[in-house]
Amino acid sequence: MENQAQDSGSRRSGGSETERNEPVRSRWTPKPEQILILESIFNSGMVNPPKEETVRIRKLLEKFGAVGDANVFYWFQNRRSRSRRRQRQIQASVSGGEQPQTQPWTGGCDTIQYENTAAAGSAPSFYNFPMSSSSSLYGSSSSCTENDASNDMFSLSGHPALPEIDQNPSVHSSFCPSDVSDFQYQSG
Amino acid sequence: MENQAQDSGSRRSGGSETERNEPVRSRWTPKPEQILILESIFNSGMVNPPKEETVRIRKLLEKFGAVGDANVFYWFQNRRSRSRRRQRQIQASVSGGEQPQTQPWTGGCDTIQYENTAAAGSAPSFYNFPMSSSSSLYGSSSSCTENDASNDMFSLSGHPALPEIDQNPSVHSSFCPSDVSDFQYQSG
């Protein structure tokens, strides 16, 4: 175990990048199926999947098209950001000319962080990923615990085209992670 | 002292007990030598090393203790942030009621980088780096003045006790610590 991340290199075609400039940054274009999956997970409450989950999700998405861990991470990050911004816009609209200068959004009166784990953050997880070859993931998006008549406002089935209006504080990641026990909240 | 705990992810102890696992996430504690190297590089102008460089730096630092790529990345990120904050504070203090207008020293050293990710390919690399502008070595001093040698112990040369209040873009080419030169040829 003395060994950790080793240079995996192998990025693009070899070549001396002495002065090689590649201003073209092709970005990932998620497939509809991938978006479906991502949205489902996000709406399931897992808005900030830990690394482990990120890898799993990535593998899952990979079945529908090439995708990297970073793409998944970025997606969730942007998703959160975007949702929040939308929310704020709506709030502002509703408030009208109100000055809700209550307090700096630092305490996050409504910001609920249900879990904080290694999520790569802006940090480059680099090659720290296990890179397990376990192709089998959740299997199918199903086989999850069949909730019994639970108010599943975030069902994986589908979603309204306007899902940016939820403020559910009861976040219980209920996706499928059977062994996602890495939810270690900050010790107080 | 010798703790190689540099993990960046959730590392569950093998214990399957219901007892407290180990919610404590030990963070990397850089060795003095490592800090010296990092500071040298930073002061050399490379305030935001691309991935390639990051890996190299990591390998370098590894000689003095366990460290991961993420640690290096974090270090530089925090360093930049702190330096900037200090600068701002000082600036504010000096300015008093001045107008901090003008461009925040868009120093040219920290140019945005572009790099092809080709996520659709097979590059699980996270945040992509561009190409190192100063591919030479960390000793190449750029116009990017950001000398922030807060600690004397890290002072490579008997330089003026100028902590980090260098807001004068006179391009005085600060002394470039070429100490890192030694580490440069540390290709693994």
Add this chain to the structure above:
DNA sequence: GCAAATTAATGATTTATTCAAG
């Protein structure tokens, strides 16, 4: 002199902002 309590530094995460491809 040491150890608990407090403070200061600083590594690690999250969020907001920005830039650019489609």
Add this chain to the structure above:
DNA sequence: CTTGAATAAATCATTAATTTGC
């Protein structure tokens, strides 16, 4: 315009300094 990608700012959490009391 939408949205993936990247960074900086803000924040949190843990470790090291330091203070304080015995």
